[in-house]
Amino acid sequence: MLSNLDFSVIPVSLPFILEGLRYSLKLTITAMCGGIILGTLLALARLSGGPVLSRFAAAYVDTLRSIPLLMVILWFFFLIPLVTGKPMGAENSALITFTLFEAAFYSEIMRAGIQSIPKGQVNAGYALGMSYWQTMVTVVLPQAFRNMLPVLLTQTIILFQDTSLVYAIGAKDLLKAAENTGKNYNRPVEMYLFSALIYFVICFSLSMLVKRLQKRIAIIR
Template sequence: MNLDFSFLDASVLQSFVLKGLIFSVQLTLVAMVGGIVLGTVLALMRLSGKPWLAIPAAAYVNTLRSIPLVMVILWFFLLIPLMVGKPMGAELSAMITFTVFEAAYFSEIMRAGIQSVPKGQVNAGQAVGMTYGQTMQFIVLPQAFRNMLPVLMTQTIILFQDTSLVYAIGAYDLLKGLTTAGKIYGRPEEAYLLAAVVYFVICFGLSYVVKKLQNKIAIIR
């Protein structure tokens, strides 16, 4: 196949690969934290029993879960600058888009986690004088996070894989860095092959951690 990886010296790895990998990791962490926070709020809205909270939250979740991510990325990148009247960088646009989009998925995970907590514990919290917010904060949410932690990490792995889609708007992620290096040195096949290997190693390693964590949580239960 005449594959040649000799162009991947230290300078190339630092200038192209490391730069893209750092942004991919940053995007994953920002979207994960923001998505979990916003997703938890959406889950609480849907479980509040109040239609004026539950209906908008359900519409938000169902709409975003029904639209391809790449389309949402293009919407935010192209339409928001027209609305605010000034351009928005690809990196900032990607962070906002991923946070908003992933919140819909994290919301469903958190909703399942909250519902997995026995109602008797909620009733016990209310019996000792706790408000709805205090019951959620001190009793329900800690258990929900623990129960759903493996699923949250699995969704984060999927999120890391999806960061390659920011290539569509020119954001400099891991795939973009390797692709640029491949074009400059005339080795696009090697660059794409290396990108697949890097994504596989990272995601497989994280999947192994999730499996170990899942077994540990099962023992605690």
């Protein structure tokens, strides 16, 4: 069976694969940045002690963490146009969905990072006359980000792998590009293997980066 494989199609298909990879990376970076920002705000709200903010943040995080990502992607893609009356398109729908969904996971990571900071530093901020939000932004969050950086990157690796799920709504990601190219050249197996190799190389490289960061942070501590 392996003797029937023909990888000569790969050089010809590279422009299409790179186009799909660009979208996958764009989706990953956008969802990571938006998810970390929104997730940090959710973590701060959850730890603020305010009954309304903390309950809302907890409900948001618990709800999204309890629903499969694929289901959220399909719901958003099919239901939002029914509400707004305007189609969003697969790419834009995926960008918004991933950002909102990943925020729930980044929120829990940041909450753990914030809680890892000694309470004495928080009390010192209060003693200097800082408010809760000022203490968090200037004292706690910089240290929490440093402590949680390896975990944040690990979640980003998972996020990059999950971008293949937008295949379900027809977004032109790496997997969709591989499928279309495989159909066009009648070489689906070769193209799926090539896309799997790309996923592996990127994820493995990021995993090595995470390990190096973990060692550096351990030395700083």
